[in-house]
Amino acid sequence: MRHKLHIPDYIAGLKQGSIATLSRAITLIESTRAEHQQLAAELIDAILPLTGNAVRIGITGVPGVGKSTFIESFGMHLIGKGKKVAVLAIDPSSSISKGSILGDKTRMEQLSVHPSAFIRPSAASGSLGGVTYKTREATLLCEAAGFDTIIIETVGVGQSETEVSHITDFFLLLMLAGAGDELQGIKRGIMEMADGLVITKADGQNIDKAKMARGEYARALHFLPPHPSGWIPEVKICSSYEHSGIAEVDAMIEKYIQHQTANHYLVQKRKEQNLFAFQRLLNEQLRQVLFSRPGLKEQILQLEQDISAGHTSPYSAVRKVSGLI
C-alpha cells in the first residue's frame, strides 16, 4: 500500500507539476469512500487559488469523426507553442464497455507520451452531480498542476455534451463533411451549443466536400440565434492526418477567449457554471436524504408509475409525497 498523502503533500506536488501527484489527486476525488471525499473537498478548496488560469475546451462529435486524431494534432500544436495540455475524456458508456476511451489514448501516440501532456479518462457514471462532476474537479487539479489548456472530450451522442458545456469555456463540435446524413448521430441542441465547428478529414478527395460543408454550416449558423455574448461561432476545416487547419482552430479559440475576456463574459460564465453546479448538487443531496427515509423511495417510484399510467397528475403526486418529507 502506498504512503498516504496529506493536503500539504498534494499541494506541494501539484505546485511542482508532478504528474504522479496529479494522478493520485484525481484518484482521490474519484473515490466514493467517505474519508476520501472529505479529504477531496478540502483539497479542492485549498487549491482554488491556483486554478482558473487555463483555457477549458470541450470537444465533441459522433464516433468516427476523428476526435482522438484531432486532439493528437491539436494538442501537439499547442505543445509546440509551449503550452501544457491536459486531456480528460468522458465516456458515459464506460461503466459498461470499460476503456473505450482508454483505447483512444493509444491512438494519441505522440501526445500520450509527451511530458507536457496529461491524458486521463474520467470516471463518469453514478457519481453525485452527473457525469461531469468529477471532471470539473479534475479540471481544477490539472490547472493547479500548471496545465494551461484543458481539453474535455466526450462522445456527441448522449447527454454528456450539455454537461461538458457547463464546465468549459469553449465548446467545439467536430463534424464530417457530406451534409445531412452525418447529423443523424448528433443530439439536437448541440449545434446551438457550439462556439465553433470544425469539419474534420479535409484531405485528399474530401477537400472540396469539406469546403462546401464549411460554407453550408456557416450559413446554417447564421440562421441560429446569436450567442448572448455577441460571439459568432466560426466554421473551420482541418486534416489531422495532414496537420492542416489546426493552427486556424487554435486561432479561433484564442480570438474567442480574447473576445469573451474583453466583454467580461468569461468570468461571468464561469461564475454561473459554479452556481449551477451547486444548485444541482444540492438538489441531488436532498434527493438522497429523501430516498434514505424508510418507504419513501418506494412510494416515489410507485407515484412515477401512476403518473406514467395517467392515474395521477404530477402535482397531486407531489402533494402525496410532501406530507412525508
Place this chain on the structure above:
Amino acid sequence: MRHKLHIPDYIAGLKQGSIATLSRAITLIESTRAEHQQLAAELIDAILPLTGNAVRIGITGVPGVGKSTFIESFGMHLIGKGKKVAVLAIDPSSSISKGSILGDKTRMEQLSVHPSAFIRPSAASGSLGGVTYKTREATLLCEAAGFDTIIIETVGVGQSETEVSHITDFFLLLMLAGAGDELQGIKRGIMEMADGLVITKADGQNIDKAKMARGEYARALHFLPPHPSGWIPEVKICSSYEHSGIAEVDAMIEKYIQHQTANHYLVQKRKEQNLFAFQRLLNEQLRQVLFSRPGLKEQILQLEQDISAGHTSPYSAVRKVSGLI
C-alpha cells in the same frame, strides 16, 4: 360571495362544456390558498380520464411578429372546421406589466367573442413548478371542458418557451422575414426546439422576402440535427391579414400529429413531460422544506456568494450544507 363549488359540481359543469365552470376551475387551480390547492389537486386527479384528447400547440415569437393576429386567424380557421379552441397566454412579465396579454385579447376580435373559443391569460410568476405549471393544469381543465385544440402562447424572449415545449405536443415558432437581424430577440435553442416555423406577414411587398426567408430557414433547419422522432420541421409562410397560408399551417400540425401518433412518439412524449414535471415539483418542494429551516436559507445564500467570489467550490459548499439537512 359566490356559492362554493364541490368536485362533482366542477366535473358536471366541465362535462357540459360550461365556460363559467371552466373559468372558476382555472381560478381555483391558480389560487395559493392551501384549501384551494387541496381541492384543485383532487379536481385535477378526478378529471384526468376526461383529458388528453386535444392537440396542444405552443406558439412563440418575438414581440411584433404578430402572434395575436396569427392566433386570431388560425383559431377562426379551426373553428370553421368545427373545432373548439382554447388559448392560454403566458406572459412571464405579467407580474410587473399586468395585462399586456389581456390587451392581446382585444386584438383577437372574432375569437374572443366566439362561443367555440376560450381565451385566458395565465398566472405565471412565483408559482411552484415554474411559469407553466398552472398552465399545465389549465390545459387539462380545458380538455375536460371539451376543447380539442389548446394553444399556449408565450413571448419568445425569456425562458418560458422551453417550459412551454414541456407541456405541448407541437411547438410553433413565428418568425419575420428579413434574415439575420430579427433573430436578435430570439433565445438560443428555440430554433432547435421548434417542430415548425411560420414566417408571418407574408403579404403585399413582403411576399418575396417571406418566400426567400422560407427557403433559407428550411435550408438552415436541414443542417440542424433531426428530431429523435424522425419528424422534419417544416417552414410555412402566412398572412394573418389576408388569411393566406393558415390552412397550410393547420395541415402541417395535423401531419405531425399523425406522424407522432403512428410511431407512438406522442404518447411517450406526454409521459416523459409528466415525469419531468413531477421531478421538478419534487425538487422545488424539497427546496422549500429546506429553506424553511432556521438559518439554512441564509447559509445557502452565503455559500452562493462564496462560490461566486471563488472562495469555495460547489462540492465543498454542498458538503457544508448537507450536515444540516
